[in-house]
Amino acid sequence: MKRRGFLAVASAAFVAGCNKVAESNAGSKLLGAAEKWHQGAHRLLTDREALAPEYPRSAISPYFRGNGSIDPQNGDYQQQAAESFANWRLEVRGLVENPMSLSLDNIRKLPQRTQVTRHDCVEGWSAIGEWTGPQLSLLLDAAELKPEAKFIVFRCADNLNGQDYYESIDLIDAYHPQTIVAHLLNGEPLPIKNGAPLRMRVERQLGYKHPKYLTAIEAVASLEDIGGGQGGYWEDRAGYQWYAGI
């Protein structure tokens, strides 16, 4: 018992030391910088067009887990769901020459990309599904980004713990061939728990970078004035890494 007590005390002292480092100015800068080193290494080692692995259809999981928001109750989402999202609009706006407002029909008529990919949640689990939708690059080219646009922000219909969900990526990921606005999962319209009627797929990053219930795509020059300024719902709320390729 005594030895175990010693271990617990030693561990607590070590953890307290770590927390002190994390709270210090230099410590928190270092912890934030490490994320950038990984992103730099990934970008150095990986071609910007390099694809996340795609699987045969036979590899698809028996069902696709949903977490976070799985049935939004806020706004008019439930009413839209009852109408089978017939009046859903996706806006493309912000630092673009031609702002657009698209219906689901508009989106379905664009050239489509279908990909069977693995979804990795930051918590640790994975599921494989087949996603279909137009490439984001197609929408961005049609809207014509202004030169000062540096990030793409995704606005969502779901409100989680009192905050509207949103996410953001840089232009390298926005123009990646596998970054699509998905409206089908395994050939069927998206289930509500997986983000009906539209969700982003950003295949080289973790699940929280794939926002669901997508209402708008916004080109911005900086993330500072968006939400809490950290670039996404989980980044603002709990300090998750903005670069989620790690």
Place this chain on the structure above:
Amino acid sequence: MKRHALSTRIWHWLNLVCVVVLFMSGLTISNAHRRLYWGDWGFAPEQAWLVVPRFPDWMTIPGYYSLAVARDWHILMAWPFALLLLFMWVAMLVNRHFQRDLVTTRKEWQPKAIWHDIVEHLKLNFDHEGGKFNFLQKLAYGLVLGVILPMMIFSGIAISPGMEPTFGWLLDLLGGRQSARSLHFIFAFAIFGFFVVHVVLVLLAGPIGQIRDMITGGKSDEA
């Protein structure tokens, strides 16, 4: 010549700090999803091969449940951990510590010789006839430096989605992402197992002299 080279001592203590932080932040990450799977995917209880117990807060970094903060620590300490291991390998090949002290001979692999080593260990007789390490030490240090620590790095790289477009073959080699995650966990506990045995044997062999020598380098034990 000192008993422990300066490069060995520097690596030993810095690596200890890295491994402790990585292990304790890793326990928080394990708490985020306490099931392990084989293959590429897995998310539900019926697919799991192991349900991992929840590790209490006092064992974890940051000492309360925060996956984001634990990941911050894990992501930071992965760098010195990997770079120091590379440094140690270069140093022990250059100063011939590896060739001199860690490489085993065919004679040592004979069952009779191994049995003799085990018996001497159980008798707590730590006098080695010639050579710096006995066979079991060579095997343990060799496995840790050559297999377990490198596997932590490779399986860690393999489960980073941003690395996958380039290092997808690594994930294939490890049997898919959930297998790689399981292996990352298993090797982490192999390190923990080594740590426990290592500390116990140091305590039995005379901790003050052992720790002093690992700091100052000690005197040469080569007559």
